[in-house]
Amino acid sequence: MPPGDLGADTAFDPAPDLPEGPTPPSAAVLLRCLEGLDMGVVIVDARAAILYWNHWMSRHSGVPRRSAVGARLEALFPSIAQGRLAGAVEDAIATGLSAYISNSVNASLFPLLRNDGIVDEPVAQSIVVRPVQVNGATGCLIQVFDESASVARERKLREQRNARYHAVIEAAQDSFVTIDESGIIQWINPAAERKFGRRLDDLLGSHVSLLLPAACDASAFDGGLTEMTLVDVAGRAFDAEISTSHWTSNGVRCHTLFIRDVTERNQAAEELRQSQRMQSLGKLVGGIAHEFNNLLMVIRANVELLKSDLGDAELRDFADEIAQAANRGATLTNGLLSFARKQPLRPETLALADVVEQTLRLAAPTLGALVSCKVEQEGGTLHVEADRTQLQNAILNLLFNARDAMPLGGSIRIVLASDEEERFCRIRVADTGLGMPPDVLERACEPFFSTKDAGRGTGLGLSMVMGFVRQSGGRFELESEPGRGTAATAWLPRVRAAAAAREGGAEEDTPPPLPPRRILLVEDDPQVRSAVQAMLGGAGHAVTAVEDGFEALELLDAEGFDLLVSDVVLPRGMSGALLAREARLAFPGLPVVLMSGYNELDPAMTAAITESVDILRKPFSRPDLERVMRAALVAR
Amino acid sequence: MPSQTRILLVDDSKLARMAMRAVVSDILDDPSFQEAADATTALDLIERDRFDAVFMDYNMPGVDGLSAAATIRARHPAASIALVTAMAQDSIIAEAGRLSVAFISKPVRRQDVASFLNAG
Amino acid sequence: MSEELVLDEFETDAVGELLNVAVSRSAVALSRMIGQTVAMSVPVVRMLPRDEALRTIEGGRPSSLIAVGEQFSGPFSGSALLVFPELRSLRLVQAIVGDGMSLEDIAELAEEAMTEVGNIILNSCLSGMANMLGCRIEATLPSCYQGTGEQIFRRTIRDSHDGSILFMSIDFSIRNRDVGGYIVLILDLNAINNLREALAGYAAGLMEPKPGNGNANNGGVNAAG
Numbered sequence: 001m002p003p004g005d006l007g008a009d010t011a012f013d014p015a016p017d018l019p020e021g022p023t024p025p026s027a028a029v030l031l032r033c034l035e036g037l038d039m040g041v042v043i044v045d046a047r048a049a050i051l052y053w054n055h056w057m058s059r060h061s062g063v064p065r066r067s068a069v070g071a072r073l074e075a076l077f078p079s080i081a082q083g084r085l086a087g088a089v090e091d092a093i094a095t096g097l098s099a100y101i102s103n104s105v106n107a108s109l110f111p112l113l114r115n116d117g118i119v120d121e122p123v124a125q126s127i128v129v130r131p132v133q134v135n136g137a138t139g140c141l142i143q144v145f146d147e148s149a150s151v152a153r154e155r156k157l158r159e160q161r162n163a164r165y166h167a168v169i170e171a172a173q174d175s176f177v178t179i180d181e182s183g184i185i186q187w188i189n190p191a192a193e194r195k196f197g198r199r200l201d202d203l204l205g206s207h208v209s210l211l212l213p214a215a216c217d218a219s220a221f222d223g224g225l226t227e228m229t230l231v232d233v234a235g236r237a238f239d240a241e242i243s244t245s246h247w248t249s250n251g252v253r254c255h256t257l258f259i260r261d262v263t264e265r266n267q268a269a270e271e272l273r274q275s276q277r278m279q280s281l282g283k284l285v286g287g288i289a290h291e292f293n294n295l296l297m298v299i300r301a302n303v304e305l306l307k308s309d310l311g312d313a314e315l316r317d318f319a320d321e322i323a324q325a326a327n328r329g330a331t332l333t334n335g336l337l338s339f340a341r342k343q344p345l346r347p348e349t350l351a352l353a354d355v356v357e358q359t360l361r362l363a364a365p366t367l368g369a370l371v372s373c374k375v376e377q378e379g380g381t382l383h384v385e386a387d388r389t390q391l392q393n394a395i396l397n398l399l400f401n402a403r404d405a406m407p408l409g410g411s412i413r414i415v416l417a418s419d420e421e422e423r424f425c426r427i428r429v430a431d432t433g434l435g436m437p438p439d440v441l442e443r444a445c446e447p448f449f450s451t452k453d454a455g456r457g458t459g460l461g462l463s464m465v466m467g468f469v470r471q472s473g474g475r476f477e478l479e480s481e482p483g484r485g486t487a488a489t490a491w492l493p494r495v496r497a498a499a500a501a502r503e504g505g506a507e508e509d510t511p512p513p514l515p516p517r518r519i520l521l522v523e524d525d526p527q528v529r530s531a532v533q534a535m536l537g538g539a540g541h542a543v544t545a546v547e548d549g550f551e552a553l554e555l556l557d558a559e560g561f562d563l564l565v566s567d568v569v570l571p572r573g574m575s576g577a578l579l580a581r582e583a584r585l586a587f588p589g590l591p592v593v594l595m596s597g598y599n600e601l602d603p604a605m606t607a608a609i610t611e612s613v614d615i616l617r618k619p620f621s622r623p624d625l626e627r628v629m630r631a632a633l634v635a636r
Numbered sequence: 637m638p639s640q641t642r643i644l645l646v647d648d649s650k651l652a653r654m655a656m657r658a659v660v661s662d663i664l665d666d667p668s669f670q671e672a673a674d675a676t677t678a679l680d681l682i683e684r685d686r687f688d689a690v691f692m693d694y695n696m697p698g699v700d701g702l703s704a705a706a707t708i709r710a711r712h713p714a715a716s717i718a719l720v721t722a723m724a725q726d727s728i729i730a731e732a733g734r735l736s737v738a739f740i741s742k743p744v745r746r747q748d749v750a751s752f753l754n755a756g
Numbered sequence: 757m758s759e760e761l762v763l764d765e766f767e768t769d770a771v772g773e774l775l776n777v778a779v780s781r782s783a784v785a786l787s788r789m790i791g792q793t794v795a796m797s798v799p800v801v802r803m804l805p806r807d808e809a810l811r812t813i814e815g816g817r818p819s820s821l822i823a824v825g826e827q828f829s830g831p832f833s834g835s836a837l838l839v840f841p842e843l844r845s846l847r848l849v850q851a852i853v854g855d856g857m858s859l860e861d862i863a864e865l866a867e868e869a870m871t872e873v874g875n876i877i878l879n880s881c882l883s884g885m886a887n888m889l890g891c892r893i894e895a896t897l898p899s900c901y902q903g904t905g906e907q908i909f910r911r912t913i914r915d916s917h918d919g920s921i922l923f924m925s926i927d928f929s930i931r932n933r934d935v936g937g938y939i940v941l942i943l944d945l946n947a948i949n950n951l952r953e954a955l956a957g958y959a960a961g962l963m964e965p966k967p968g969n970g971n972a973n974n975g976g977v978n979a980a981g
Binding site: 083084096099101105106130131154181 | 933
């Protein structure tokens with residue numbers, strides 16, 4: 001049918017109300033307009049055969065008008081039969097219904113190409129189907145709109161918006177999860193994909209409780225910042241801090257959850273809290289130890305004075321009992337101090353095998369008959385640089401732990417060896433006991449961690465050992481497996497044999513008593529003061545005793561002294577350390593001995609004066625005092 | 637057919653049963669009908685009487701037509717059953733095929749019903 | 757209100773069956789369009805006055821709804837509306853266009869996609885009624901409305917509307933997601949009477965004894981069953 005025919009068809013009534021005016025445009029003019037339209041126009045008759053096919057349709061479909069007219073749509077484009085268009089045409093003709101068919105929902109409609117000589121891209125189209133009267137029957141008008149430009153524009157806008165948005169969101173280290181009101185996941189960012197090991201595609205439409213088991217719906221996040229424990233892709237539980245932003249899009253209230261892994265932060269805070277607790281506990285213990293050591297000092301010094309004046313052997317035995325009790329008290333305070341790592345170490349060169357042997361003798365009664373103990377030494381004699389008492393305490397602790405791990409008995413194997421570079425000595429204490437599961441092993445060295453019943457252990461044992469070993473410049477390791485026993489290994493700095501021999505040789509000589517000296521004693525505790533004064537006086541020294549540092553400085557200035565012996569803790573704001581420094585400034589070369597109940601010295605101060613000051617730990621005996629005084633006097 | 641053909645119509649809609657009755661009466665000479673508005677009633681009727689053909693709606697309250705057809709098929713392997721529904725979903729058609737249940741789409745067309753009855 | 761605003765048991769059953777067949781057919785059309793199984797049913801049909809219909813649609817609280825409406829005319833005239841809560845409509849669109857798109861991108865398409873889905877379902881209902889009753893119903897292109905139920909009703913129902921509202925819920929299941937909405941047919945008073953007459957005529961046709969072995973007694977059986 002030539003195009004002109006349609007215009008001549010008076011039965012074609014395109015719209016109920018044609019434009020009114022003095023001269024309505026002629027059919028030919030209207031037809032030329034249809035031909036010139038920048039959209040597709042197709043008219044089909046009551047049998048769904050094409051009656052009119054405008055130029056736009058020819059151009060983009062590649063089907064010329066002469067092939068199109070008279071044909072049925074499905075015959076020209078078989079793919080149309082699958083889509084909505086065919087049914088819409090049928091409904092329009094049979095019932096009179098109109099249809100809107102959009103490109104966003106229907107993938108392919110007419111197979112149209114741009115055919116603009118530049119690109120051969122498909123035309124994004126939307127179609128409107130309307131019933132229309134044609135030749136006295138109901139036919140159908142099909143309008144095809146080119147949506148390519150707006151689709152491209154929308155895509156571009158979306159990409160631009162998304163680019164900015166994703167630059168922020170995708171680079172974020174925190175996990176972002178967007179959910180709707182009922183908790184259905186709408187979106188997650190790449191960080192969340194990595195954290196939870198789930199892909200966005202798999203999670204869309206799932207409920208948020210899949211990631212956050214505690215969350216029922218969005219109302220869980222109305223209360224601002226929340227914290228919960230979540231599980232990441234590796235199955236590791238982590239502390240999540242969740243902040244939420246609410247927003248509304250198209251009437252839908254959405255919630256974006258910002259999930260931050262604060263496990264490390266929480267751990268650091270917990271460690272800080274723990275260390276602060278330990279610090280204040282250490283202070284408390286230190287204070288008690290100071291007072292306690294002063295008491296022991298008095299007891300011990302007076303017992304010694306008593307002993308030297310007692311002729312009766314039986315009474316001397318009583319005095320010895322008192323002295324031993326005081327010694328045990330001193331060991332106890334040292335133990336207390338050592339967990340707080342506040343005990344002043346007195347490193348000396350020790351033959352490791354000897355210390356172990358002595359310790360075993362001490363421990364034997366407590367280990368019991370069910371536990372056998374064997375010591376093996378690899379290589380020659382090993383010497384270490386360590387505090388004797390603390391080393392003994394450490395070994396005791398390891399032995400007692402081994403015993404407690406073997407309630408039905410077993411054997412303890414102690415191996416002493418050197419590392420290959422001969423820099424460290426290794427003390428390995430292995431038992432054949434129950435062993436520990438990994439979680440217990442991990443925490444075994446924490447202070448106050450104990451698997452023993454309340455009252456049976458302090459929970460300080462291994463933490464004390466570890467503290468001592470580290471303080472001595474070594475390291476400590478624990479290996480264990482349930483049912484396969486536990487092995488504790490301490491590495492302590494090794495001392496060369498030659499140096500050890502020299503030290504050892506020197507110690508064997510009993511030193512001659514010191515010639516009488518003029519000594520200034522500074523001590524605020526009257527009992528301690530008189531005890532030490534008596535001790536020094538008994539050794540033939542001339543002792544002047546004062547109560548505080550200011551008095552001491554005045555006296556030093558007025559009289560000459562060979563030695564200053566001072567308590568560390570003194571009243572009126574001048575500590576022993578400060579006194580020592582002031583005295584040294586005024587009298588360079590003045591030997592100073594500081595008496596300490598525990599490590600009260602300010603670390604900075606200690607660093608400044610330790611070179612020239614000798615420390616005497618309370619409680620001390622006369623030989624201890626003699627030895628330190630000698631060291632101080634000889635050094636000058 | 638030598639004797640009267642016995643038909644069971646199962647549909648929750650009275651209108652649908654009426655329409656089906658009209659089509660079947662148009663095809664067969666003097667058929668006899670029993671009707672059920674739900675699957676449970678239909679299953680009871682089948683236990684009591686013998687039917688030459690069963691027309692079963694799919695979308696009914698309670699037990700759906702396909703489940704009911706499966707139950708009938710299990711008890712009466714030779715029964716002639718047709719599932720009658722507008723839900724011409726591939727999955728439903730496939731399941732009907734698996735149960736050897738004929739599929740007749742709504743709105744019902746005379747030739748579909750005729751070919752089912754002739755085959756049965 | 758007078759008794760003619762109430763459909764009797766048979767009429768309710770007939771409209772229910774008719775619309776169930778209609779929405780099932782649109783489910784098939786939709787399913788073919790998106791390549792996914794779609795199930796739709798209309799469990800309950802009721803005749804409600806405007807205010808009660810509004811209350812039911814809003815579900816107790818004024819929330820944002822999305823509606824697709826068509827005006828139709830013929831032996832009975834009125835408007836047809838498909839109404840979903842906006843949130844569910846987004847889920848519906850998401851199910852239709854697939855999960856690959858973000859909610860925001862879907863929101864941009866929502867109106868267009870909803871318009872088309874509404875067009876499919878409403879046309880299916882209207883053509884089902886027209887076919888069964890053997891008449892023509894002309895309908896306009898669909899329009900999309902968004903707002904509260906009150907706002908939508910004000911734009912789609914004349915103030916002078918003296919008829920009643922044929923009200924039904926529609927259950928939608930797509931990609932295993934359930935989306936519930938409502939179909940609202942706003943019928944003029946005369947339209948309801950015409951509908952009842954058409955239904956009565958159709959039923960009478962079914963009951964009539966067959967003239968011989970001829971074809972169905974009216975177009976209804978053949979077309980709508």
